[in-house]
Amino acid sequence: MVINVQNLVKRYGNLLALDHFSLQIEEGEVFGLLGPNGSGKTTAINCILSLLKYDKGTIEIFGKPMRPDAYSIKQDIGIVMQNVAVFQELSVQENIDYFCGLYVKDRQKRRELVEEAIEFVGLQDFRKFHPKKLSGGLLRRLNIACGIAHKPRLIILDEPTVAVDPQSRNSILEGILKLNQQGATIVYTSHYMEEVEQICSRIVIMDKGKTLATGTKEQLKGMIKGGETLTVELFGLKEEQLEAIRRLPHVTGAEYDGTRLTVHCSGGAHNLIRLLDYLRGQELSFGRVYAEPPTLNDVFLEITGKHLRD
Amino acid sequence: MFLHVFTGRLKCLTRDKLMLFWTLLFPVVLGTFFNIAFGNIMNITEEFSPVKVAVVESAGYQQNEAFRQTLDAVSQPGDGQLLIVSVVGGEEADRLLKSGEVDGILEVDGEVRLTVKESGMNQSILKAFLDEYAQKSAAIGKLLRENPQADLSGLLDDMGKESFVNEATLSGAKPDTMLNYFFSLLAMTALYGSFWGLRNSTDIQPNVSALGSRRSVAPTHKMTAVLGDAAASLVLHVAEMLLVLAYLIFVLGISFGNQVGYVLLTCLVGSVTGISFGTFMGCLFQKRDGLKTALLIAVTLFLCFLSGLMMVDIRTYINLYAPVLSYINPAALITDAFYCLYVFESHTRYFLNIGILCGISALFCLGSYLLIRRQKYASI
Incomplete structure (x- = not known):
C-alpha cells in the first residue's frame, strides 16, 4: 500500500476540518480526492505530507510512518501545489533544476531529468523564459515539472488545473496519465468532477472533512438511485401520453415543455429503447435524442443534497 | 546540498531588482543627495571672525x-x-x-x-x-x-596670538560632524539587509508561502536550507555594502578614516545584524508579505532616525536623555562604530559596539531558530 491513512482528525479551533478521515491507496492507482471547496482535501494532503499537525490518527506512506524528518519517504514523493510555487527570478530550466536538485545530487543525472521534465510538460521553447513571461497554462505546467522532475514513485497533485484554459487542462491531464503509465502512483485532488471522472481509477468523495463514498466511478454511480436522463425533442405530446411515459419501467419522473421531453430513470437497462418504442407506437415523430448517464455530481447531490460546486 | 541551496538562492537574490534597488541603489542615491546637500558645508574652510x-x-x-x-x-x-x-x-x-x-x-x-x-x-x-x-x-x-630691573618686554606680546579654538580627532583624521550622516547611511544600508532576511524566512515557511511548502516536503534538512539561504544573502549583502562604501569613499570622497580592516569588519557585522533582524521579523509576524516589508521599512528608518540619519543632533539628545537607547539600537551601534574608527585611536568603545551588535544578532538568530525549527504547523 502506498498511502494508508486511518481515522485522521484535524481541528482548526472549533472547526472540524477532518473528521475521522481514512484513505488507502494502492500502488499504480490514479486516486481522486473529490469534494467542493473547503471540504478538507488540501488539509488531508498537508497532513499526509507532514506539513500540518493533526489531532488524531495515523499516516503511513510506503508502509512507514510519515514524519517531517522521514527523508527517505520524502525522496520518493513529488508534490504539485495548488498555488504555483516557483522562483520568479529563475528561468524555467533553472527552476526545475533547483527543485530537482533538492532530491538528486548527481549533476549529470539531474541534467537528464530536467531535460525529460521539460519535454514532458512541453516547455522546450520556453526553457529560458522566466515565470512572469509565461501564460497561466504554461505556468501550471512548470509547476508540475518542478514537482515531478525527480521521478517520484508517488505524485500528489493538489488542484493543478485551477484557472487553466481547456487546452492546457487537457494537456495536463494527459500528462498525469502518462506519469501513471510510467509507474507513478497518483493522488489527484479536484473539485472538477469531469477531470476526476476522466483520469481517476478510484475516487473518494469527501465533504466537511468526512469520507462520503469511495470506489471506482462505476461503483459510485451504482450507489445512487438516480440513473440516466433521457431527452427527446418532439411536438404534440398529450398529457395522457406523458402519464403513460411516467408509468414505464424504471422511470422516476418525466417533464414536457412543448418541445422537449425529459425522462429520469433509476438504473435498469434499455430505458432509451423502451421510451422510443413507446413514442413510435403512439406515432409521434421526434427529432434529436440524448441519453445522459449519471455523473459524480449526481452522486454527490444524492448523498449531500447539494451540488459539488455549491 | 548546502552548495545547491546556496547557489540557487544567490541566483534568485541577485536577480531580485526591487530588493536590489532598496539595498544598493537607494543608499547610493541617498548618499549622493547627502553629498550635494552637505557638500558646501563640508568644503567651507571656517574662517575665524574677531x-x-x-x-x-x-x-x-x-x-x-x-x-x-x-x-x-x-x-x-x-x-x-x-x-x-x-x-x-x-x-x-x-x-x-x-x-x-x-x-x-x-x-x-x-x-x-x-x-x-x-x-x-x-x-x-x-x-x-x-x-x-x-x-x-x-x-x-x-x-x-x-626684580624691578627685569626686562619683561614681549611677555604680553603673544597674548591672543595662540589659537583659542582647535578641533581635532585622536586618530588624526580631519574632523567633520557631517560625516555622521554618511555613517548613519551605511548603518541604514546594513539594516536594509533585513529585506533579504525577510525574504529568506518567507520562502522557507510553509505557513507563509507555497514555496515554503514545496521546500518543506523535499528531503532537505530545514537547517541546511535556512543556512544555505542565509549564507547567500550574507555574501550578496556584504558585497552591496562594500559597493556603497566604495562609492562613498572613491566617488563622493567621504573619509572613513584609515582603519580599513575594522571598517570592513563593521560592514560584515552590520550585515549579519540586518539579515538576522529581517529573518526574525519574518518568523515573528505571519502577516502578508507587503505588510511585513512596510513594517520593516518603518522600523529600520526609525532606528536610523535615532542614529542621526535625518538629524545629526538626535544622537546627542539620546546620549544625554536616554543613553540606553544607543546601546540597543543596531543603527546607532553601527553608526557609532564607524564614528569610533574615525575619531579614536583606542578600540575599546568600538569593540563594545561590535560586541553588542554580535549579541543582538545572536538573539535574533536564536529567536528565528526557535520560531522556524517547528516541523509541523497548526495551520497553513
Missing part, C-alpha cells in the same frame, strides 16, 4: 596702560586679529550687549571683569583671553616686585 567686545570708558581703564596696550595688540587688523574693541560709556555698552552687537563687556576697576548675556564660542574666547591676561599680568607683577 570677537566684538565693548570696553567701558572709565578712569580704571585709562590708568591700566598694560591692559590698553594688550587690547591694542589683539585688535590690530590682520590675520591675527582676535578682538574688535569699542570703547564706550557704560549705558552704551549695555545697549550694544542687549542688541547683540557685541559679545561681551569689559570693565576695568582694579581688576578686569567680563559681562556676557549668553554662553557660546565667542564668550568662551573672551573668557580664555581674560584668564590668560590675568595669569600673565600676575606673573609680570610678581617678577617686577622680585
